[in-house]
Amino acid sequence: MEKQQLDVAIIGGGPAGLNAALVLGRARKQVAVIDEGRPRNAVTREAHGFLTRDGISPADFRRIAKEEIIAYPNVSFVADKAVSIAGVDGQFQIVTAEGISFETKKLLFAVGMKDRPLDIPGLVEAYGKSAFVCPYCDGWELRDESLVVINKGEELLHFAPIISGWTDRFTICTNGPDELTEDQREELRRHQVPVYDSPIRSIDSNDGIVHQVVLQDGTIIPCRGIFFKPELIPGSDLPQSIGCDITEAGMVVVDDFGKTSVPGVYSAGDVASKMYQAIAAASMGALTAAAMNNELNMEAWKRNG
Incomplete structure (x- = not known):
């Protein structure tokens, strides 16, 4: 089968x-x-x-986006998984799981991040319904409610003041050693924030709506919602396989224009930024696309001059 020729594979x-x-x-x-x-x-x-999409379901967001994009016949959608990438700037080769081949001048990795398996009993059932990771995304719906925050260490001292803007009724469960200094524990005590370091036995919910967290030592913490720190890994290992520089956290290293360390390869969204917001990812995608287009146009200009 002849390879499909592209300017950019996303x-x-x-x-x-x-x-x-x-x-x-x-x-x-x-x-x-x-x-x-x-x-x-x-x-x-x-x-x-x-903005203009507050409260939309992720599925509807993608559906509306695709309906807008298909107005441009030069963009196609391929419901498949890229499994291998080779080549160099101007001539990359991609093969998908279903055996479709593409040849493209530039690559954009927008592969996002994915969760490691959630190992706290009951968390999977509540995730996305009453257990969340970002108060900017879901804090309003849980305002003034009794919450459990599952986090530990230095990040906990960053998160506690933030969540306090939505509710002052929250309890911290570190699910094991709290990894706090005594000064940090005292700061939480001054703000009357309870901290429990006993491992979590279970998160009990009905149809995904949590009503209590049960600890191994028998402590029961009634609550209406949970915020927890997820463990994230890259959505794909392809950026690393082609030679992109990767941080210890698994993120693709990019410059201000989304360029990776590999010529012709760009990255945008959650895999290239810690700003895990849909609107931030969309903005980064738009700006990176403009940089890629500029590069393609400059290359064509020089070839034809």
């Missing part, structure tokens, strides 16, 4: 990849968005904080 169809596709489509570039349709936020009923 790996990942979340907000970053979709907004990049829109910008590149309008710039008259031949683009394919390769995405297997398994977004991390699929467990979430509603996405918030995105």
Whole structure:
């Protein structure tokens, strides 16, 4: 089968990849968005904080985005998974799980992050319904409620003041040693924040709506919601396989224009930023797409001059 020829292949169809596709489509570039349709936020009923789309379901967000993008016939969507990438700037080769081959001048990794398996009993059932990771996304719905925060160490001292803007009725469960200094424990005591370091035995919920957290020592903490720190890993190992510099946390290293350490390869969205917000990912995708288009146009200009 003849390889499909592209200007840009976008790996990942979340907000970053979709907004990049829109910008590149309008710039008259031949683009394919390769995405297997398994977004991390699929467990979430509603996405918030995105102007004109506040409260939309992730599935509806993608549907509306694709309806807008298909107005540009030079953009195609491929419901598949990229499994191998080779080549160099100007001539990358991609093969998907279903055996489709592409040749592309530039690559954009918008593969996002994914959760490691959630090992606290009952957390999977509540995730996306009453257990969340980001108060900017879901804090309003749990305002003034009794919450449990599952976190530990230095990050806990960052998160506690933030969540206090939505409710002052929260209890901290560190699910093991708290990894706090005595000064940090005293700070939490001054703010009358209870801290429990006993491991969590279970999170009890009805239809995903939590009503209590039970600890190994028998402590029962009634609550109406949970915020927890997820353990994230990259949505794909392809950026590393092609030689992109990766941080210890697994993020792709990029410059202000989304360029990776590999010529012709760009990255945007959650895999390239710690700003885990849909609107931030979309913005990054748009700006990176403009940088890619500029590079393609400059290369064509020099070839034809």
